[in-house]
Each structure stands twice: as structure tokens, then as C-alpha cells.
Amino acid sequence: MIKNDLFLKALKGETVERPPVWMMRQAGRYLPDFMKLKEKYDFFTRCQTPELATEITVMPIKQVGTDAAILFSDILVVPQAMGIEIEMKPGVGPWLPTPIRTSAQVDNIVVPNVYEELGYVYEAIKMTKQELNNEVPLIGFAGSPWTILCYLIQGQGSKNFDKAKEFCFTNPVAAHMLLQKITDTTIAYLKGKVEVGVDAVQLFDSWGGMLSPVDYQEFSWQYMQQIIDALKEQIPVIAFGKGCWFALKEMSQSGASALGVDWTCSAANARYLSGGNITLQGNFDPSRLFSPPKEIKKMVHQMINEFGKDKYIVNLGHGILPNIPVENAKAFVEAVKEYQPR
Ligand SMILES: Cc1c2[nH]c(c1CCC(=O)O)Cc1[nH]c(c(CCC(=O)O)c1C)Cc1[nH]c(c(CCC(=O)O)c1C)Cc1[nH]c(c(C)c1CCC(=O)O)C2
Numbered sequence: 001m002i003k004n005d006l007f008l009k010a011l012k013g014e015t016v017e018r019p020p021v022w023m024m025r026q027a028g029r030y031l032p033d034f035m036k037l038k039e040k041y042d043f044f045t046r047c048q049t050p051e052l053a054t055e056i057t058v059m060p061i062k063q064v065g066t067d068a069a070i071l072f073s074d075i076l077v078v079p080q081a082m083g084i085e086i087e088m089k090p091g092v093g094p095w096l097p098t099p100i101r102t103s104a105q106v107d108n109i110v111v112p113n114v115y116e117e118l119g120y121v122y123e124a125i126k127m128t129k130q131e132l133n134n135e136v137p138l139i140g141f142a143g144s145p146w147t148i149l150c151y152l153i154q155g156q157g158s159k160n161f162d163k164a165k166e167f168c169f170t171n172p173v174a175a176h177m178l179l180q181k182i183t184d185t186t187i188a189y190l191k192g193k194v195e196v197g198v199d200a201v202q203l204f205d206s207w208g209g210m211l212s213p214v215d216y217q218e219f220s221w222q223y224m225q226q227i228i229d230a231l232k233e234q235i236p237v238i239a240f241g242k243g244c245w246f247a248l249k250e251m252s253q254s255g256a257s258a259l260g261v262d263w264t265c266s267a268a269n270a271r272y273l274s275g276g277n278i279t280l281q282g283n284f285d286p287s288r289l290f291s292p293p294k295e296i297k298k299m300v301h302q303m304i305n306e307f308g309k310d311k312y313i314v315n316l317g318h319g320i321l322p323n324i325p326v327e328n329a330k331a332f333v334e335a336v337k338e339y340q341p342r
Helices: 006-012 032-040 043-048 050-063 077-081 103-108 119-132 145-154 162-170 172-195 213-231 245-252 267-273 286-290 293-307 326-337
Strands: 087-089 093-095 138-143 200-205 237-241 258-260 279-284 312-316
Touching (some): 032 043, 043 050, 043 087, 050 119, 077 145, 077 172, 119 172, 138 145, 145 200, 237 245, 267 279, 293 326
Parallel strands (some): 237 258, 258 279
């Protein structure tokens, strides 16, 4: 039994005294202790060393006081396991020496044995569960197939992922083959995470909002739905699509336990579009953590009043920014703990 079960209760839609809070990318660069480890070990070494991944995962629990932990890892470990070379270049971010640009390259990509290729993730989960000692739940995650495809084809981050979209629209057969291979790998990968003890999983569709509503259904949502279908009987699934407010209706009917929303969609609109019955998660503008702590607290209380304290998980609308003062992140979390229902 998990001692702080607010997050799990909110995922089940149960009544809570206050909503739970965690932050996307909470295990990251705004924490001084994280930066010390970053100086010593490169990014994928931190991901691949269970002791380091565990240490980083529990940092925000101890130092900021969030109600759930999310495993320190990356969405790109999945395509790495599929045999694709991916580097994390300082100052650039994800970088592929050989981006995928042809059908022949897609043909050659394998659906791996996840237990062999991603055993280090499962070790990190087991170690983290021990370290957390049932204080708070642990979230496992994966990228959506579309968001992973964006990096594989573009070859690096992008403002519009133009090359990824060009590939999908000029070579849809290969694009769908690639999306299906990522989907199959992701399902096996997440089932493995469930087996070693994660308490919930989140799918990050960070670049879903790059697509039109019609293209979103074709190139992203149908694969998200396959993953949700494969997992929903075993574990609560959170579907987060940045910029995907237009799909909230389909998402609400998918069997996901909760839906993530970003700050461009108001609480009232998100409730309306998702049918009013499903748990929502979000949606504080990450840049608003630059405001003074007093103002942050006021805005957080207002946000909870707008979403309602039940069927709600307080979070940011996307990952925390690297240069946010730790004090401000703490104020965000404290505000939720101090919340008094109206
Ligand atoms: C698109 C995406 C990626 N990775 C992820 C996403 C989806 C979420 C989102 O959109 O924010 C997911 C992710 N990446 C990381 C986590 C860890 C858990 C957490 O704290 O939430 C999670 C959940 C650690 C990380 N992943 C990364 C860092 C920072 C780099 C470092 O620590 O050296 C962290 C803490 C690197 C990374 N990895 C990726 C990017 C774009 C970057 C940033 C590159 C840069 O700006 O330097 C791909």
C-alpha cells in the first residue's frame, strides 16, 4: 500500500481532501543536485545507471515534496533499443547522426526484445521502488509514437518538425510502418514497467499539436489508442497531448484514466471538451513559475478552483524550465498543500 495515495485516488476519480501535485520534468535541470550529477555523467549514462536514475528520481520528492515520482529516463531510450543511434548533444538536445529518411531505413528497424535492450530501465524502477519505500507512487512513461517519429525523421528538435511531416505526407506507407513498430515496442516496454512495479504510466505526445485534427487521428491518436487498449486493464494511463485540446473528446472515450492539458486551454473548456467526467491534469504555464512565489500561490489556488479539487491532478502544462528557481517550484507544490476548498 502506498502511504500518500492522493495521486492514485485522483486517477480513480475518488474524492480527495486536496488534489495531488507533481511536475512534468520534475527530475531535471532546475535542481542544483541534478546539475552536479550532470557535470560528472553524460545524459544517457545517467539514464542507463540504475543508481543514478534512482537518485535523480527521488530528488524532487525529498527536495520539492511532490505527491508522485516520475522515473528519470527519456522517451528516446525506446528508439535507441530499436537500434537507432541517438545522442544528447549539449546545447542542441536530441541528435541523430543518421536520421530516417527512406522506406529502406524503416524496413531495417527492429522491434527489439525489451527485456534485453531496456533491462537497465527495469532495474532502475526496482531500485527506485525500494528507495521510495511506498511513500509516493511511481509513474512510468513513454513518448507517443508520433512524438518519437518526429525526432527520428527530423534528426533533432524543431519548431515545426517540417521534415517529419513531409515524410508522413509523401511516404505514408513507410510512416505508418514506423509508427506501428514504435507502438509494438512501446506496448512491450510499458508492460515490462508494469511487471516491475510502476503505479501509473503517462504517454507524452509533446508534438501532437503540430498536426491538424484530421492528421492527428491518422498519425498520432490511433497509435496512442492501441497503447491505451493494451494497458488500461492493468494500470492507470495518463494521456498528455501538448496542443491537442481538439482531441479531448476522443481521448476522454479511450479508456485512459486521466488527460493532460496545456495552458492554452482553459479549465472550463477542457472540462467541456472532455465531457466533464474524466480526471484532468495540468495546466500551469511553465513560464509562470518565474512569477514571485506569492503570485504563484494565488494563481495555483485559482487554477484548482477552476478545475475543481476532485478528478484533478495539479501539474504544469508542459515540462518545468531549467532556469526556474527551486524556491518557486516549492511554492507551486506548497500552494497545493495549503489549498482550502472554497
Ligand atoms: C520530447 C521529450 C524528450 N524527453 C521527454 C519528452 C516528453 C516530455 C516533454 O515534451 O517535455 C520526456 C522526459 N525527459 C526526461 C524525463 C524525466 C522525468 C521527468 O523529470 O519528468 C521525461 C519524462 C528527462 C530529461 N531529458 C532531457 C533532459 C535534460 C538534459 C540533461 O539532463 O542533460 C532531462 C532532465 C533531454 C531531452 N530529451 C528530450 C528533449 C527535447 C530534451 C531536452 C534537450 C535540451 O534542451 O537540452 C526528448
